[in-house]
Amino acid sequence: xxxxxxxxxxxxxxxxxxxxxxxxxxxxxxxxxxxxxxxxxxxxxxxxxxxxxxxxxxxxxxxxxxxxxxxxxxxxxxxxxxxxxxxxxxxxxxxxxxxxxxxxxxxxxxxxxxxxxxxxxxxxxxxxxxxxxxxxxxxxxxxxxxxxxxxxxxxxxxxxxxxxxxxxxxxxxxxxxxxxxxxxxxxxxxxxxxxxxxxxxxxxxxxxxxxxxxxxxxxxxxxxxxxxxxxxxxxxxxxxxxxxxxxxxxxxxxxxxxxxxxxxxxxxxxxxxxxxxxxxxxxxxxxxxxxxxxxxxxxxxxxxxxxxxxxxxxxxxxxxxxxxxx
Numbered sequence: 382x383x384x385x386x387x388x389x390x391x392x393x394x395x396x397x398x399x400x401x402x403x404x405x406x407x408x409x410x411x412x413x414x415x416x417x418x419x420x421x422x423x424x425x426x427x428x429x430x431x432x433x434x435x436x437x438x439x440x441x442x443x444x445x446x447x448x449x450x451x452x453x454x455x456x457x458x459x460x461x462x463x464x465x466x467x468x469x470x471x472x473x474x475x476x477x478x479x480x481x482x483x484x485x486x487x488x489x490x491x492x493x494x495x496x497x498x499x500x501x502x503x504x505x506x507x508x509x510x511x512x513x514x515x516x517x518x519x520x521x522x523x524x525x526x527x528x529x530x531x532x533x534x535x536x537x538x539x540x541x542x543x544x545x546x547x548x549x550x551x552x553x554x555x556x557x558x559x560x561x562x563x564x565x566x567x568x569x570x571x572x573x574x575x576x577x578x579x580x581x582x583x584x585x586x587x588x589x590x591x592x593x594x595x596x597x598x599x600x601x602x603x604x605x606x607x608x609x610x611x612x613x614x615x616x617x618x619x620x621x622x623x624x625x626x627x628x629x630x631x632x633x634x635x636x637x638x639x640x641x642x643x644x645x646x647x648x649x650x651x652x653x654x655x656x657x658x659x660x661x662x663x664x665x666x667x668x669x670x671x672x673x674x675x676x677x678x679x680x681x682x683x684x685x686x687x688x689x690x691x692x693x694x695x696x697x698x699x700x701x702x703x704x705x706x707x
Contacts, residue, residue, distance in 0.1 A: 384476035390430025393687035404480035408456035417499035418474035443474020447498035484654025500675035500701035504536040520545030522591035599623025617642030676700030
């Protein structure tokens with residue numbers, strides 16, 4: 382099969398198409414003929430040598446795909462052959478075929494194209510498990526989401542609209558802020574020209590947010606804590622601005638704040654399958670009805686993966702970038 386599997390770390394130019402064996406199925410897995418694969422920030426980090434695949438995962442990058450099931454293992458107890466699906470992966474998506482545990486697979490409804498379906502799993506699983514499960518966001522809550530026009534940010538806006546959240550986002554330009562407002566954000570803050578702590582205080586009449594979903598880390602963390610209401614929850618999902626921070630411990634105690642976070646990729650298949658089942662019950666009806674779709678930026682053929690990564694690194698994208706196998 383054609384795949385992208387760099388020999389070593391480097392710039393986008395290392396993402397060359399090579400030949401690799403079609404994966405061998407384990408008993409609990411299905412084999413998907415890939416139609417499209419989502420491009421995510423961890424793929425860029427992996428390409429640079431800063432985010433190794435977890436044990437047992439393919440060296441081929443790619444954390445989400447859509448496609449058609451063409452084989453299934455002996456322990457898969459329901460018929461999936463020929464079904465259009467999307468799936469969350471630990472790796473292997475930048476290829477014409479990928480094997481994945483059947484529990485991590487979701488059906489592609491008529492409301493989604495294959496390109497849209499490929500852009501859904503990684504951000505949906507991430508936002509659901511962190512904003513709603515770890516952050517306990519509930520209807521009526523005001524939440525602050527950094528990186529508001531990223532795949533994560535646009536998914537948070539979309540889910541917030543469905544589940545009754547008031548979503549404040551930050552972004553790095555007025556155009557991106559305008560795009561976020563058009564997508565349904567309640568408020569958008571240009572962090573380059575405004576102090577987001579002051580703006581959040583004004584927006585919430587000094588009460589603060591119930592949840593902060595943060596992908597920056599570093600010196601954002603103490604500022605994020607200033608944005609939280611009493612009993613607020615801070616959820617870290619990435620550390621693009623630094624992996625350490627100095628925080629006011631007594632203030633956390635006094636205001637009963639909760640600091641938590643998670644990484645999705647290393648979690649085992651059993652956990653991911655439980656999340657997939659929950660999403661199928663609670664979110665998938667909205668997908669089937671056409672109320673939830675990923676925001677797409679651009680798609681690129683597999684051979685143009687270097688251009689896809691260059692676009693992600695430039696930071697100009699709004700929504701998801703996708704590779705197609707056509």
